[in-house]
Amino acid sequence: MQMRLALAQIAPHLGDMQANLEMHLQFIEQARRAGAHLIVFPELSLTGYVLQDLVSWVARRPQAEDGFFRPLFQASRDLDIVFGFVDEDEHHRFYIASGYLSEGKLLHIHHKVYLPTYGLFDEGRFFAPGGRVRAFDTRFGRLGLLICEDFWHVSPPYLLWLDGADLMIFTSASPGRGLSQDSRLASSRWVETVNQSYAGLFTCFIAHCNRVGYEDGLNFWGGSTVFDPNGELIVHAPYHEESLTLATLDLGQLRRTRARLPLLRDERPYLVQRELARLLTRDEERR
């Protein structure tokens, strides 16, 4: 099966959800006309990234009957949509979230589990961390969603892999940093290296959609990519430039790669569980 994936590398407005929604609808329409089956927007695509005290103002639970979200739910009748937003639970905890819409329904929400709170990042101050890493079924097979810092840690992609995700969708609002003589920033180099490694290590598709534009002095570098189960690059969006980048994923590649390289078959989660249990008990005893 061939799947047409669209990466919407946009520059959201900071705190202007209406403007961002309109931008989403325009990109969705463009992707629809290009024959895309799934369009992916970056982290916090409906709100902007450095929200700080705007968090409680932009938090909104995605529901089909909500006037704001209705056009997005409707648009998902034509193609599936991954979008970024601020979720709020019934106890008024706020989460950096990714939603997956398909055929007018919300199939899955992922709450970012790792909130970077160091260096230029301050997410832990404003958001609650998610507590789940789960794959879910779609019309293309089993998928997983992660958000930025989630895949700077190896465990969330690993868990999605064991949960059967054959396509992992990573979204980011990654601020560019680390200037050197290289034509890429250190942040771009790092993310591209690990994404390619995950694709190869987990013999799965890794699609990464990163935003562009600026927020005050921060630049977001774009450079969205898709790697195939062999770790080969399928598509690379431009750096620092708004774009809708299309990739064709030959899902049959999963079978061919895994027939050659049965890493998933040979993975030993019980061994991992045993050793983890031992480490955690030991740490508990040392406390």
Next chain:
Amino acid sequence: MSHLEINTDLTRRILVGFIRSEVYRAGFRRAVINLSGGLDSAVSCFLAAEALGAENVLALRLPYETSSPDSLEDAQKVIDQLGIQSLTFDITPMARPLLERFPEISRVRKGNILARLRMILLYDQAEAFRGLPIGTSNKTEILLGYTTIFGDSASAINPIGDLYKTQVRQLAQALGVPLSIIQKPPSADLWAGQTDEGELGFTYDEVDRLLYLLVDERYTPEECVQAGFDPLFVQRVAERVRRYHFKRIPPLIAKLSQRTVNYDFLYLRDWGT
């Protein structure tokens, strides 16, 4: 390994995009820059002209009676090469009554007054031209506090504030800044014969390598000494960085309420755009 060597194409791309984005989101289409004839303001002018179009950039030449004629000439080279708009205004008559009132004034006070008079003109012409004032302070002088607070440090956005002086020089070469500007000794030109390196007591090459380790690479002062720097030099520079931190942050506000600007009233300037 030191990353003081930069990829100038990538740097230029990010900074040109930064100026365009932040000028437009502030509600402007134009920019104003105090063009001294030195390296930093020349680079800011080149970047702004590329970002906004030459016709949308106004360069101010603001000489004082003791300013070097070379400064004016070098500034004119930038204006001519880029085709940006310009205005020249002698600040001597503005400064005179103040300086006459305090005949015993120190060189530092006088230098600060001149820098702040230039700030007044920058912001006045920004209003007249409907442009945003663009900064020209580099990372070296920001970290060393080698600047007049509310004077040359004043701007709305600063494209070159995260580039060390030696990196600004690399970018200047790539942008095609006139050679006479790249090659002359850096100077605030506040009095005859003044040079940055003479006043600071060390060269930009030396101090940039040290600051890169201290700040970017998080070396301890001891590790800098182990890396080959003179202990006294390390101590002097580290102390300067600490002592002048006040020049880098907004004035302190005494907290009383539940919500106080800069502490727990937190928004980016791009809020709502």
